[in-house]
Amino acid sequence: MAGGLWGGRFEKKEMHPAVLKFTSSIGVDKILAGYDCLSSRAHVEMLEKCGYVSSEEKKAIVSVLDGLLAAIENGQADFGEHEDIHSAIQSYVEERAPDAAKKMHTGRSRNEQVVNDVRLYCKDSIGRITALIRALQKGFVGLADRSRDVIIPGYTHMNRAQPVLFSHLIMAYVEMLERDRQRLEDAFSRCDVSVMGSGAMAGSSLDLNRKFVAEKLGFGSVSANSIDSVSDRDFIVEFVASLSLTAVHLSRISEDLILYSTAEFGFLEIGEDYCTGSSLMPQKKNADVLELVRGRSAGVIGALNSLLILLKGLPHSYNRDLQEDKKFLFESVELIASGLAIMSDLAGTIRLNGEEAAEKLDDEFIYATDLAEYLVRKGVAFKDAHRIVGNIVRHCVDKKMNISDLSISELRGFSGELDEDVYGYLNPETSVKMKKTQGSTNPDLVKKEIASWKKKLER
Numbered sequence: 162m163a164g165g166l167w168g169g170r171f172e173k174k175e176m177h178p179a180v181l182k183f184t185s186s187i188g189v190d191k192i193l194a195g196y197d198c199l200s201s202r203a204h205v206e207m208l209e210k211c212g213y214v215s216s217e218e219k220k221a222i223v224s225v226l227d228g229l230l231a232a233i234e235n236g237q238a239d240f241g242e243h244e245d246i247h248s249a250i251q252s253y254v255e256e257r258a259p260d261a262a263k264k265m266h267t268g269r270s271r272n273e274q275v276v277n278d279v280r281l282y283c284k285d286s287i288g289r290i291t292a293l294i295r296a297l298q299k300g301f302v303g304l305a306d307r308s309r310d311v312i313i314p315g316y317t318h319m320n321r322a323q324p325v326l327f328s329h330l331i332m333a334y335v336e337m338l339e340r341d342r343q344r345l346e347d348a349f350s351r352c353d354v355s356v357m358g359s360g361a362m363a364g365s366s367l368d369l370n371r372k373f374v375a376e377k378l379g380f381g382s383v384s385a386n387s388i389d390s391v392s393d394r395d396f397i398v399e400f401v402a403s404l405s406l407t408a409v410h411l412s413r414i415s416e417d418l419i420l421y422s423t424a425e426f427g428f429l430e431i432g433e434d435y436c437t438g439s440s441l442m443p444q445k446k447n448a449d450v451l452e453l454v455r456g457r458s459a460g461v462i463g464a465l466n467s468l469l470i471l472l473k474g475l476p477h478s479y480n481r482d483l484q485e486d487k488k489f490l491f492e493s494v495e496l497i498a499s500g501l502a503i504m505s506d507l508a509g510t511i512r513l514n515g516e517e518a519a520e521k522l523d524d525e526f527i528y529a530t531d532l533a534e535y536l537v538r539k540g541v542a543f544k545d546a547h548r549i550v551g552n553i554v555r556h557c558v559d560k561k562m563n564i565s566d567l568s569i570s571e572l573r574g575f576s577g578e579l580d581e582d583v584y585g586y587l588n589p590e591t592s593v594k595m596k597k598t599q600g601s602t603n604p605d606l607v608k609k610e611i612a613s614w615k616k617k618l619e620r
């Protein structure tokens with residue numbers, strides 16, 4: 162390859178092999194091959210419309226590009242050594258339609274071409290990830306539905322806090338994923354802008370039809386400023402930032418499921434297919450899949466940081482540093498796509514162990530807040546109620562007893578407002594049923610939430 166797109170200025174005929182190797186990005190940006198073909202086709206069609214290539218020249222180029230597109234789709238395209246995918250496709254067309262291909266790059270720069278290709282990639286990837294998020298949401302709604310009556314201790318500070326429906330926790334995951342989906346939808350609008358016509362950075366003196374190219378490629382609009390168009394990668398940062406939050410969400414969900422599947426908690430079991438054993442300890446059944454989802458989130462968070470660092474301090478407009486953005490973007494997309502897909506499958510294999518969870522609810526301190534609210538309903542000020550129940554708990558801790566081990570007269574020693582019915586509140590079913598506020602763990606509300614999500618996800 163003799164500096165295929167820029168050889169004239171140089172005496173040398175070939176790029177120095179070490180420099181070609183060092184600067185080449187084709188190993189990474191070949192993912193963009195299909196988008197580059199589509200983009201080049203739209204560009205050439207526009208050039209014909211604007212009178213810069215003849216209809217024969219256009220036909221010759223388009224037929225080579227279409228052949229290449231088909232080869233890419235069948236996984237049969239092999240580009241060999243090139244600076245990048247844009248140079249590779251240019252020389253591919255040159256070899257097959259030499260005369261016409263000389264006009265293919267009229268009024269265009271790789272600086273804008275790469276941005277448009279990446280924008281097309283981002284738009285498709287957002288669609289792909291959105292579908293995977295939807296599938297995982299469905300998986301979780303199914304799990305919540307299957308385990309609607311199971312009550313577990315809810316935790317704050319990793320200490321038992323209050324009883325909650327397991328399904329309420331799972332529906333929290335569905336909400337988190339919904340915001341991830343919304344963030345992607347929002348990021349999509351910033352990707353949906355065509356920059357073709359920006360040239361290397363200043364635009365073009367040729368009479369090019371930017372709108373035509375944008376429409377051919379399905380973009381919603383054309384960019385406003387040619388310098389901005391070739392310089393910024395904020396749309397990539399935004400996409401990867403959104404993926405980073407999904408990574409953090411998947412990691413936290415994994416952590417919950419890993420923890421709750423241990424013998425120490427024992428609330429649930431993960432299907433054998435999604436666990437692995439130990440080469441040494443015969444008894445082990447480890448949640449390695451979830452651990453890898455948790456571990457790989459580091460790659461996406463790291464990619465976001467790398468992108469921000471890559472951009473910080475870059476002078477306007479295009480600099481070759483920007484070539485490095487793609488590796489971080491592509492890796493993030495693949496990490497999240499594979500994580501979402503395997504989590505959906507895994508969610509279908511989770512089995513609940515309600516009895517084990519119920520045992521942990523025998524510790525009646527988990528009802529302390531319910532008792533305080535019982536007193537509030539009897540007219541006691543919350544601060545006093547908090548102190549009274551706190552005193553009861555301290556007394557029980559000292560005496561190593563449960564709250565229900567105290568007689569009613571002992572309880573009334575703490576507050577005259579405590580009556581016989583108070584024992585009925587030391588119960589998980591009552592605890593969740595007593596919750597009233599919208600968004601709480603009340604079984605009727607959770608049931609409704611599950612039903613409305615089921616409907617929403619059918620669409």
Ligand code: ARG
Binds near residue numbers: 186245483484
């Ligand atoms: N491969 C480059 C990139 O990914 C695009 C080519 C621009 N190169 C140049 N020398 N202006 O950013």
